[in-house]
Amino acid sequence: xxxxxxxxxxxxxxxxxxxxxxxxxxxxxxxxxxxxxxxxxxxxxxxxxxxxxxxxxxxxxxxxxxxxxxxxxxxxxxxxxxxxxxxxxxxxxxxxxxxxxxxxxxxxxxxxxxxxxxxxxxxxxxxxxxxxxxxxxxxxxxxxxxxxxxxxxxxxxxxxxxxxxxxxxxxxxxxxxxxxxxxxxxxxxxxxxxxxxxxxxxxxxxxxxxxxxxxxxxxxxxxxxxxxxxxxxxxxxxxxxxxxxxxxxxxxxxxxxxxxxxxxxxxxxxxxxxxxxxxxxxxxxxxxxxxxxxxx
Amino acid sequence: xxxxxxxxxxxxxxxxxxxxxxxxxxxxxxxxxxxxxxxxxxxxxxxxxxxxxxxxxxxxxxxxxxxxxxxxxxxxxxxxxxxxxxxxxxxxxxxxxxxxxxxxxxxxxxxxxxxxxxxxxxxxxxxxxxxxxxxxxxxxxxxxxxxxxxxxxxxxxxxxxxxxxxxxxxxxxxxxxxxxxxxxxxxxxxxxxxxxxxxxxxxxxxxxxxxxxxxxxxxxxxxxxxxxxxxxxxxxxxxxxxxxxxxxxxxxxxxxxxxxxxxxxxxxxxxxxxxxxxxxxxxxxxxxxxxxxxx
Numbered sequence: 254x255x256x257x258x259x260x261x262x263x264x265x266x267x268x269x270x271x272x273x274x275x276x277x278x279x280x281x282x283x284x285x286x287x288x289x290x291x292x293x294x295x296x297x298x299x300x301x302x303x304x305x306x307x308x309x310x311x312x313x314x315x316x317x318x319x320x321x322x323x324x325x326x327x328x329x330x331x332x333x334x335x336x337x338x339x340x341x342x343x344x345x346x347x348x349x350x351x352x353x354x355x356x357x358x359x360x361x362x363x364x365x366x367x368x369x370x371x372x373x374x375x376x377x378x379x380x381x382x383x384x385x386x387x388x389x390x391x392x393x394x395x396x397x398x399x400x401x402x403x404x405x406x407x408x409x410x411x412x413x414x415x416x417x418x419x420x421x422x423x424x425x426x427x428x429x430x431x432x433x434x435x436x437x438x439x440x441x442x443x444x445x446x447x448x449x450x451x452x453x454x455x456x457x458x459x460x461x462x463x464x465x466x467x468x469x470x471x472x473x474x475x476x477x478x479x480x481x482x483x484x485x486x487x488x489x490x491x492x493x494x495x496x497x498x499x500x501x502x503x504x505x506x507x508x509x510x511x512x513x514x515x516x517x518x519x520x521x522x523x524x525x526x527x528x529x530x531x532x533x534x535x536x537x538x539x540x541x542x543x544x545x546x547x548x549x
Numbered sequence: 550x551x552x553x554x555x556x557x558x559x560x561x562x563x564x565x566x567x568x569x570x571x572x573x574x575x576x577x578x579x580x581x582x583x584x585x586x587x588x589x590x591x592x593x594x595x596x597x598x599x600x601x602x603x604x605x606x607x608x609x610x611x612x613x614x615x616x617x618x619x620x621x622x623x624x625x626x627x628x629x630x631x632x633x634x635x636x637x638x639x640x641x642x643x644x645x646x647x648x649x650x651x652x653x654x655x656x657x658x659x660x661x662x663x664x665x666x667x668x669x670x671x672x673x674x675x676x677x678x679x680x681x682x683x684x685x686x687x688x689x690x691x692x693x694x695x696x697x698x699x700x701x702x703x704x705x706x707x708x709x710x711x712x713x714x715x716x717x718x719x720x721x722x723x724x725x726x727x728x729x730x731x732x733x734x735x736x737x738x739x740x741x742x743x744x745x746x747x748x749x750x751x752x753x754x755x756x757x758x759x760x761x762x763x764x765x766x767x768x769x770x771x772x773x774x775x776x777x778x779x780x781x782x783x784x785x786x787x788x789x790x791x792x793x794x795x796x797x798x799x800x801x802x803x804x805x806x807x808x809x810x811x812x813x814x815x816x817x818x819x820x821x822x823x824x825x826x827x828x829x830x831x832x833x834x835x836x837x838x839x840x841x842x843x844x
Contacts, residue, residue, distance in 0.1 A: 281748070282648070285645045285648065286649075288645065289642070289645055289646065289649075289656055292642065292660070293656060293659045293660065295716075296659055296660060296662065296663060296716065296720075297659060297662075298678065299671065299674035299675050299677070299678050299716075300662070300674065302674070302677060302678060302682055303674045303677065306677070314681075318681060318682055318685045319682075319685070319686075356569075356573065359569070360569040360570035360573065361570055363566045363567075363569065363570065364566055364567040364569075364570040364571070366566070367562065367563050367566035367567060368563070368566075368567065371559060371562075371563045375560065375563065376563060379563075379567055379571070382579075383570075383574065386574075386578050386579065386582065388826060388827055388830060389578070389582055389823060390776070390777050390819075390822055390823055390826050391777065392777060392779075392797070392798050392801050392802070392819050392822055393582065393585055393819040393820060393822055393823040394578065394581035394582050394584075394585055394819075395581075395805075395819075396581075396585060396588070396801075396805050396812050396815055396816050396819065397580070397581035397582075397584035397585050397588060397816070398577060398581040400581075400584070400812075401576065401577070401580060401581060401584070402577075405576075416573070416577075417577050419573045419577070420573035420574055420575075420576055420577025420578050421577055421578055423570040423573060423574050424574060424578065427570060452562055456566075477664075477665065480667075481665075481666065481667035481668075482667075483667060483668075483669045483779075483780050483783070484779055484780070484798075484802070488806070499667055499669055499670070502669070502670065502673070503669060506673055513677060513681065516673065516677075517674075517677065520670055520673055520674055523670055524666055524670055527665050527666060528662070528665065528666075530665075531662065531665045532658075535658055535661075538665075539657065539661060539724055542661075542721065542724050542725075543724050543725060543727075543728040546721075546724075546725045546766055546770065547725070547728065547763075547766065
């Protein structure tokens, strides 16, 4: 009898233990979820507040900063649009990114491919020279870089800025291409050469399409970098007509220091293209980021 | 075609393929790097074509420059905070997000979003939060903790800069850690759980060692990024009030382009920054290599 009781007791005890554990892990996952929600709220807070207050009048903003707007004050946007010269600034930014991307992708894929395929000292030396520089902080070269771009008359022009980005961006891109080319079978090169295909045709018709996955990663990483870079444009774009979105926004911020409604509207306008792009392409972007970081 | 011509052809082709990249690279990276080293030994002021070689005196002066040393110290403090907080937060978020079901995608999207934006834009938005929204909330709720001079008082603006940098940087590392977590074989975790390991023990003994390579990347990226911090400080405090929140990059920038135009002196400071980055990278790679072998 006592044996039987003992057994039942033990069974009951394990039962409670189990449900306690389950209870604990359920509470744990609720706490985790609440923590994630709170962090997400903090992450979105500045963007939400900017959106919210960008459609209020200055007076309404002062009386209640947290409330929903009573009416849509789109005048702020018209103001910001005009003061930042939005379309021109957007266009300049696009020009910088397109010039930079074209050069980086075209030149680095060529160089990375050949360096990876050619054995020997010269090839190793050249590759080493490219890789070495990835350690150099931008601030260590910016002073002389400004001087050089002045000499070459690249200052004050979006195209010029794009060309500087080519020089600053090829090293990392070559490194990524160099690694990726190793996974492309050599037999392809040989077969094409036997078929009488010239070196350049071989590269552009056969190799380049095979490099597409790594090219996508490189495009994503470099677009983000050039689009959001501030210091180099600040130093190079001396002419306000060549200002990028960031520079125009920065200028507006400096000039209308306390007019927050106009400033917030300009911030929303500056964010808009990136956020839209992000929401449309986020899977590619997140994948590219992870790829790039792991390989580099 | 004999062997010699074949080999010669190969060299020519190599040079042809490398040339465009190399030309841009030489003009806009190599030349300015060597130029910086050279000018750091001169008294060049950027305008005057005539300058003199002054040896190492720029370096000696930098080592005694109160503001430069202060900016070094301020940056070091910032780097230390970032190193710990950014990686811990990113791993925590990665682990928690990975454990979710369908809502995973939403959280990932939100946490990464700030990384798409420039910290100049982010800085202006946080400036609004710090100088307008927080005081408003403090006034309405009496929650005085929020009512500090977040931008104007260097004691608090350090944390404002830190918060902005974390806001803009954690998502990037989170993505890297998520990728690493997805590489941890599920059966290892299951096995540990069957052996009676709790959630934390599983993380500590199974997951963490498996994501060690990602930790190396995370630490490397944080170190590299935060030593060169510029945008976050520029947009929030501009290095002020006075020069109290100056980081190295801001100090060099002002020395060269706004206060004094002393290009030679600023170049010397830039080379010191370069030296620091190189030393830290070497130490870090060595330490990490050894630990990976042990694990």
